[in-house]
Amino acid sequence: MTRTAAGEILTRLRDAGPMSRAELSRITGISSAGVTKITAQMRLEGVIRERSAAEAAPIGRPPVTVEICPESRYVVAIHLGAGQVHVALSDVSLGLSLTESLEYDLSEPADALVSRAAEVARSMIVRSGVPSERILGVGIGVPGSVDATGRVNTHSILTGWQDVHFADAFEAELGLPAVIEHNATALALAECCYGIGSEAESLLYLLLGKGIGAGFAQTGPDGRRNAVEIGHVVVEPGGRPCRCGGRGCLERFFSEEPLRALVGDQDLSRSDLLAAAMQRPEWGKVYEAFLQALGTTVTLLGPEMIVLGGDLGVAPEAFVSELRRDLPGRVMPQQRDGLRIERARFTDPAGAYGAACIALESFFYATGPVAPRWPLRRAGRA
Amino acid sequence: MTRTAAGEILTRLRDAGPMSRAELSRITGISSAGVTKITAQMRLEGVIRERSAAEAAPIGRPPVTVEICPESRYVVAIHLGAGQVHVALSDVSLGLSLTESLEYDLSEPADALVSRAAEVARSMIVRSGVPSERILGVGIGVPGSVDATGRVNTHSILTGWQDVHFADAFEAELGLPAVIEHNATALALAECCYGIGSEAESLLYLLLGKGIGAGFAQTGPDGRRNAVEIGHVVVEPGGRPCRCGGRGCLERFFSEEPLRALVGDQDLSRSDLLAAAMQRPEWGKVYEAFLQALGTTVTLLGPEMIVLGGDLGVAPEAFVSELRRDLPGRVMPQQRDGLRIERARFTDPAGAYGAACIALESFFYATGPVAPRWPLRRAGRA
DNA sequence: TTACTTACCTTACTAAGTAAATTAAGTGGT
């Protein structure tokens, strides 16, 4: 979706690392004059800097390498998880400088939650000492579906939210532009751009927690991204009823509650749950259901990589190696060859990384539906 | 993916019908000055015309309605189906003025087929009497996967083609720019833009023929489209081997060959096959497999409408009504509510409509990866 | 020193739009 030459240049510098203006011109197709002009502007804005040339070519004028200044701009990341909110401040290389979390009750009204999260964000901004004009915007990750404009949370099963205008709400609270995205989708993009999937063209991010969800992301201009309701793929037609209204959904087999029931231990930490479940005789059926749903998802969406996130990111090595062994047999040969299965790189406040990534795409790399905000002089004019 | 204001205006005139410049400005957000300038250029080019105003508002200066001239430009459509090629000439409203078909053997080399198809296209262009500068380009529908650039047929199971550069080949043959797309995907877009799905935001096109395939299309800027390998969704793990390399794929249950085996009649026409199959006692299992794969596909992709194409487009009414009754129970409630199931509007040389649509998107409405070609004066300068 | 190569910058230009003011073409009140 990269639209402007400036966004294209920044994205290349992020993905391929520091390089000379000449090389930028070659790989982007932008004229060298254009690169000069745009990089000059960016240097004025403090967004990129020159670096004392690396290995010069043996001939001709040695190139000057330019690189992104990670701390030149920041975004606020707000991850609304199941009962927990993470707020963080991220630089443009997805480095989180401050993070904070807060608990909430799933029945808490959305607007009350927005106020509390915004208060945390405000105090964090103050504490960080980052001048406000360097903070470009807010990215919000939500545990449910998002409309096409990236402003409304249309539906969240877990909390019961319906058509909540989170972007509007946070913009009003913080005075910064905001975008929202589905949690797993945001994480898919984060892994795709900055994490384990940076070499892959497309990726499916699997998120196991209270439920099981997924997101799909693709790099490049016109790279699409979308939520994937893998938790509600039917793996046992006519099976047990699911909160989604269907029957026999994957989530009724492979998510916290059914796994806990399988293990029969309510005190086990969630990260140990999978290891314990794998010891049970009934595990085979659960694993088969998971494999079937995942195989179908890969067949239909064709990702080059599967990234295991949430509790799957800390799954026992046996689980990962079994999956690497068994999944290829469930997908088409063309997909099978290149298919990689990896653990997620971003953990801990994983959702905050996703939310930050979404904000960066929109407000810094200019690949989202919103105009970039880093040219400060233009923003100052408004 | 609409990028230029000109493309945006044309797309609106297509989707919402003729309207005044003022209204175009309002709904697109383009300044009224811009609309004036752009429409003036388009009128010069002969692409749009004014119409003696419709019902004027009771107050203020009466608006002048503008509309697209369907016969102002043409594209060549080439549909490469299973053993049959359709070549057609289409105006910008997807009206096919000439169509022709030719048979080929599935083992015929791709380049020989290109030559023969191109020869048909050349003679058709001559016969049509359309001046060559009004023919914008070629759209090619292929029975397999296509790379991201819209130029290479990476893989076709039916014919065994691998990495065939159809766009390059037809450009060389015809001297016109070319784009390719997966057949079912092209048809999805055609139904979405001009056919039964014009009110829907997104749609899944199901194509039953020798195999079963599908395509997904979404309207609007950033509207994505992609092939959907529904035929290779596994509906019976460990089942009968499929030519794709997997086992128990839907295509082993629900496509020409297995249906014919079910009915036990080799002479039945393909359009009567489904009706005959529905009478057999084993139909229930086949239908269940279809329902399961389709339900999962809808869950994962979330289309607003399902369009039945190919032999499904002429399926018995009983089939369609059963599907309308049974499918909603297999998808999530949010998807269930708005989900519509309809027969395709484009039949006969259906694939040609798809191919034409793809060409129009790229070369006229400027929503594809290629620059629009309708401004003749610019093209003349090159 | 001179020739050559590659990197980068400057100038002049163009494409594609916008904002603000102006003109056009109707209605209805007096």
Place this chain on the structure above:
DNA sequence: ACCACTTAATTTACTTAGTAAGGTAAGTAA
């Protein structure tokens, strides 16, 4: 008949984001 009012369309002057062409910078090699 005339004028206020409204909406539509156009014109003018400007802005933004680039490109093309050519010049300058900074090194190596003979």
